Amino acid sequence: MMKLHSVEVKTLTPEIFRMFQVNTALLTAGDEKHLNTMTIGWGQLGTLWNLPVCTVYVRPERYTYEFMEAQDTFSVSVLPDSARDIARLCGTRSGREVDKVSACNLTVCRGAGNTPFFEEAELVLVCRKLFVQDMDPACVRDERIFASYGEKGGWHRIYTGEVLEAYCKS
Numbered sequence: 001m002m003k004l005h006s007v008e009v010k011t012l013t014p015e016i017f018r019m020f021q022v023n024t025a026l027l028t029a030g031d032e033k034h035l036n037t038m039t040i041g042w043g044q045l046g047t048l049w050n051l052p053v054c055t056v057y058v059r060p061e062r063y064t065y066e067f068m069e070a071q072d073t074f075s076v077s078v079l080p081d082s083a084r085d086i087a088r089l090c091g092t093r094s095g096r097e098v099d100k101v102s103a104c105n106l107t108v109c110r111g112a113g114n115t116p117f118f119e120e121a122e123l124v125l126v127c128r129k130l131f132v133q134d135m136d137p138a139c140v141r142d143e144r145i146f147a148s149y150g151e152k153g154g155w156h157r158i159y160t161g162e163v164l165e166a167y168c169k170s
């Protein structure tokens with residue numbers, strides 16, 4: 001299997017802007033002893049405050065939320081199509097009830113700030129939190145958005161991180 005290797009963030013092609021549409025990713029945060037990961041389908045990449053950034057959205061009831069709050073950094077491990085089983089398990093089970101790293105046989109790697117990510121990814125971004133804000137229903141300007149929120153579950157917390165490192169296999 002091809003190994004992930006470090007690449008210059010600035011050399012990433014616009015193709016990565018499609019990544020949240022086409023591929024699912026694992027959002028991971030933790031320290032040396034404890035980590036948690038979950039599947040994400042929402043996110044953006046771009047430039048903010050003249051920095052390369054990645055923004056992800058986490059509902060407060062996720063176990064991953066606790067790790068996102070506790071840590072300064074997080075990673076986004078974009079999975080290949082062949083990893084659909086991993087995406088399904090990590091997107092339907094909570095780390096409160098199952099050790100997803102063991103259950104999915106994931107190989108933990110470490111990036112800047114000891115940030116955990118996974119060798120099974122085809123692209124990895126290691127990010128440091130720059131800006132954190134809760135979504136506010138009062139800011140909604142299109143009724144369709146309310147369809148994503150029912151009685152249960154809070155509005156997402158928005159985490160914008162500076163992309164510190166990128167790793168890919170191509």
Ligand SMILES: Cc1cc2nc3c(=O)[nH]c(=O)nc-3n(C[C@H](O)[C@H](O)[C@H](O)COP(=O)(O)O)c2cc1C
Binds near residue numbers: 024043058063093
């Ligand atoms: C395809 C897919 C995309 C998802 N995207 C998100 C997301 O962007 N934000 C979020 O909070 N939850 C998202 N989820 C739900 C979480 O992955 C799911 O609730 C997970 O079990 C949470 O695990 P945790 O409790 O260990 O954090 C997604 C689930 C799937 C299947």
